[in-house]
Amino acid sequence: MTSNFELTALDALFALVADLPQVDNAASDAARARQDSLTKPPGALGRLEELAIFMAGWQGAEKPVIERAQALVFAGNHGICAQGVNPYPQEVTAQMVGNFKSGGAAINQLCRANGADLSVIALDLDQPTADFTTGPAMSPDETLAAFNTGAAAVDTSAQVLILGEMGIGNSTIAAALSNAVFGGNASDWVGRGTGSDDEGVTRKISAVERGVSLHKDLQGLDILAVLGGREQAAICGAVIAARAARIPVILDGFICTASIAPLFAVDPSLLDHCLVGHRSVEPGHQKLLAGLSKEPVLDFDMRLGEGSGAAVALGILRSALACHNGMATFAEAGVSGA
DSSP states (O other), rough: OOOOOOOOSSHHHHGGGGGGGOOHHHHHHHHHHHHHHHHTTTTTTTTHHHHHHHHHHHHHHOOOOOOOOOEEEEEEGGGGGGGGSSSOTTTHHHHHHHHHHHHSHHHHHHHHTTTTTEEEEETTTTEEEEEESSSSSSSSHHHHHHHHHHHHHTTTSSSSSEEEEETTTHHHHHHHHHHHOOOHHHHHHHTTTTTHHHHHHHHHHHHHHHHHTTTTSSSHHHHHHHHHHHHHHHHHHHHHHHHHHHHEEOEEEEEEEHHHHHHHHHOOOGGGEEEEOOOOSSSSHHHHHHHHTOOOOOOOOOOOTTHHHHHHHHHHHHHHHHHHHHHHBHHHHHHHOO
């Protein structure tokens, strides 16, 4: 069943924050008590215990389950490519979407291995956004349409949502969004992306500096409109629709995590139901994770995008729940406790 969440205006999200579901603390406490009763020293499974408790709080159940995991990959093209920020032509975005749909990409294999149903949604690839160094990347209406497309793609019967992206030039978009929300210098956020050389990195830094300077003093989803892309807006929409349905989210690496920085600018609590699947080797991701106060599930030196790191993290999450739900308590096993 698809989500019926719809945002009517970019600034309407501010008023919705208080009405969105919150974590169920009673379920979290029950899950924590269960963890402490299982046949292991308390805390011996480390982060796996915390992941199980996290899932319990959002499912509102002492023993959370993952019967269906949904993976969504959104794709878009970007006007900022006019600034020479990427070594690949924009045609690659559509070509990779075709590869996703035919099952030939890494994300296809990782979703299959870790039990996620994958959907790929291309967003007006023949109409790139505008160059944000000369004006807003998107109008409010374009941003809202992409946001609501992402929201409508969420299956409310899923117990967890994996998010990923594809878009030539979108590592520059990620750097600009991060810089606009968290400050610092453009060079703090810019990396090599899909393989930019030194001159390409210099062009990326210049583009981010000019874009952020041109569009300064904005708030919330207005930042998304002027500096973002359609796939970033769709990711934001999917995150909020998932929150409305109490579905935990696993974000992918730098680009996917940067996509939701404008939501953090609206209210940091909008991301309480989100995990970050992995720490990208893109240099801006470490700084971004610190700004978001998020600790990634994995650190595997990955930088592919597509939702690939989030899909691997799903396997860890499934392992956490298998231990949480399947292990015997000390009383059940007849083992003496401490």
